[in-house]
Amino acid sequence: MQSFARGLEVIRSFSAQAPQQTLSEVATRTGLTRAGARRILLTLQTLGYVDSDGKLFRLTARILDLGFAYLSSMPIWSLAEPVMEALVEEAKESCSAAVLDGTDIVYVWRVPTHKIMRNTLGIGSRLPAYCTSLGRVLLAGLDDEAVLRCLEANPPRALTRHTITDTQTLLTKIQQARKQGWSLVNQELEEGLLSLAAPIRDRAGRTIAALNLSGQVNRTSAKVAQEQLLPPLLRAAQTLSERLRLGQTG
Amino acid sequence: MQSFARGLEVIRSFSAQAPQQTLSEVATRTGLTRAGARRILLTLQTLGYVDSDGKLFRLTARILDLGFAYLSSMPIWSLAEPVMEALVEEAKESCSAAVLDGTDIVYVWRVPTHKIMRNTLGIGSRLPAYCTSLGRVLLAGLDDEAVLRCLEANPPRALTRHTITDTQTLLTKIQQARKQGWSLVNQELEEGLLSLAAPIRDRAGRTIAALNLSGQVNRTSAKVAQEQLLPPLLRAAQTLSERLRLGQTG
Numbered sequence: 001m002q003s004f005a006r007g008l009e010v011i012r013s014f015s016a017q018a019p020q021q022t023l024s025e026v027a028t029r030t031g032l033t034r035a036g037a038r039r040i041l042l043t044l045q046t047l048g049y050v051d052s053d054g055k056l057f058r059l060t061a062r063i064l065d066l067g068f069a070y071l072s073s074m075p076i077w078s079l080a081e082p083v084m085e086a087l088v089e090e091a092k093e094s095c096s097a098a099v100l101d102g103t104d105i106v107y108v109w110r111v112p113t114h115k116i117m118r119n120t121l122g123i124g125s126r127l128p129a130y131c132t133s134l135g136r137v138l139l140a141g142l143d144d145e146a147v148l149r150c151l152e153a154n155p156p157r158a159l160t161r162h163t164i165t166d167t168q169t170l171l172t173k174i175q176q177a178r179k180q181g182w183s184l185v186n187q188e189l190e191e192g193l194l195s196l197a198a199p200i201r202d203r204a205g206r207t208i209a210a211l212n213l214s215g216q217v218n219r220t221s222a223k224v225a226q227e228q229l230l231p232p233l234l235r236a237a238q239t240l241s242e243r244l245r246l247g248q249t250g
Numbered sequence: 251m252q253s254f255a256r257g258l259e260v261i262r263s264f265s266a267q268a269p270q271q272t273l274s275e276v277a278t279r280t281g282l283t284r285a286g287a288r289r290i291l292l293t294l295q296t297l298g299y300v301d302s303d304g305k306l307f308r309l310t311a312r313i314l315d316l317g318f319a320y321l322s323s324m325p326i327w328s329l330a331e332p333v334m335e336a337l338v339e340e341a342k343e344s345c346s347a348a349v350l351d352g353t354d355i356v357y358v359w360r361v362p363t364h365k366i367m368r369n370t371l372g373i374g375s376r377l378p379a380y381c382t383s384l385g386r387v388l389l390a391g392l393d394d395e396a397v398l399r400c401l402e403a404n405p406p407r408a409l410t411r412h413t414i415t416d417t418q419t420l421l422t423k424i425q426q427a428r429k430q431g432w433s434l435v436n437q438e439l440e441e442g443l444l445s446l447a448a449p450i451r452d453r454a455g456r457t458i459a460a461l462n463l464s465g466q467v468n469r470t471s472a473k474v475a476q477e478q479l480l481p482p483l484l485r486a487a488q489t490l491s492e493r494l495r496l497g498q499t500g
Contacts, residue, residue: 004293007254011316019323043254048352059320061349061356066261067317068374070309073269085362099311102298106311112335123373124318 133197140178141207198237353404383447390428391457448487
């Protein structure tokens with residue numbers, strides 16, 4: 001099954017920095033031999049996932065079948081979109097939904113506002129969990145032991161002068177998020193950026209995803225965010241959790 | 251390399267209808283033996299793409315890394331989003347971007363309006379090319395021979411009483427789209443739904459994607475669509491093609 005892992009690595013070697021690659025480039029980026037990289041690229045081409053002009057290889061749109069399988073396999077997303085859109089309409093701030101994957105959060109849906117300054121993170125993009133409100137709320141869904149394992153697996157580093165990197169302080173923040181049911185992170189990911197997140201829970205009460213609203217501190221202070229953004233965010237997360245429990249997919 | 255193809259099949263076997271699967275279900279859906287399906291699921295689990303409670307398997311968010319590699323590998327998408335948002339703002343109709351994959355179009359980006367009636371097709375979803383405006387514009391980017399091959403590979407069938415299914419008539423429509431640089435499709439995919447599309451071209455003049463605007467016939471007749479939606483759509487497609495030629499990614 002190693003060939004399967006290698007095949008996935010070849011797919012992942014394509015990026016904004018490397019949208020088209022020669023055989024040698026793929027081999028270098030994945031650590032495969034040229035013969036190994038060629039075999040995988042030809043298989044991908046036969047399956048329709050890769051296209052080539054004979055020299056340069058690029059991914060085709062068929063690749064989206066794989067990621068789409070994930071999105072469509074979660075009933076939550078058909079429920080989330082209208083709730084998120086109504087929230088953006090009300091709060092006038094961008095809303096994102098994310099899940100936890102190891103020590104990262106992965107964005108699974110996003111509804112931008114039409115403001116000029118906005119969060120441009122796309123679906124599938126990753127951020128570290130410890131310094132984001134979505135991450136703190138998702139980590140709060142784990143027990144303390146799992147949280148500490150996660151913080152140790154990928155030690156926090158300061159991304160701004162506000163980033164909390166001390167494990168005990170982070171654990172306290174996460175425990176607080178667990179108790180109060182939300183988290184506010186103020187400029188720990190990026191100077192000027194503030195965000196609030198709340199958990200989405202399934203029937204069994206497990207946190208399966210989180211919703212956030214993010215804004216600019218120069219427009220929305222932490223105090224204003226808590227007064228004006230938190231109530232609609234909590235309502236939206238609650239609505240979505242309830243619909244999920246009821247299994248409404250329409 | 252067959253194990254690689256099978257592994258991708260296992261990923262694709264998860265869907266909205268089958269968000270969680272037992273080993274037997276995966277085996278049945280993919281045509282693999284139980285032993286074969288188990289081996290692939292365990293590999294996927296080791297790599298972090300699949301999660302399991304011991305009985306039920308589900309995909310994790312890491313799967314999005316694969317689709318995201320595709321999206322992020324195309325500089326067009328960082329350029330497309332602001333152009334599409336401005337178009338939606340102006341036209342007050344939903345805008346989608348798609349590419350051709352074999353006989354299908356695959357949605358790669360979408361900006362919805364906040365209207366109640368709207369196109370809810372998500373990223374990565376597919377529709378047949380022949381009966382959609384995006385598809386006709388994308389097919390118009392091929393030569394006639396390739397168009398005919400595509401129409402023969404997946405023979406058109408009537409989805410509504412308006413759907414054109416005759417190959418020659420379709421070819422004429424596609425030639426017309428090629429000549430005029432846009433396509434209008436009126437209720438051929440779905441009763442009541444009308445859409446207009448225009449091509450996005452790269453430096454070499456090749457059609458690499460298409461943009462559309464779609465509306466409801468009871469609100470927007472074909473005549474009104476052509477008068478009011480076509481000009482802003484053509485301008486947006488033009489702007490995007492130009493930015494792409496200039497290689498502006500900021």
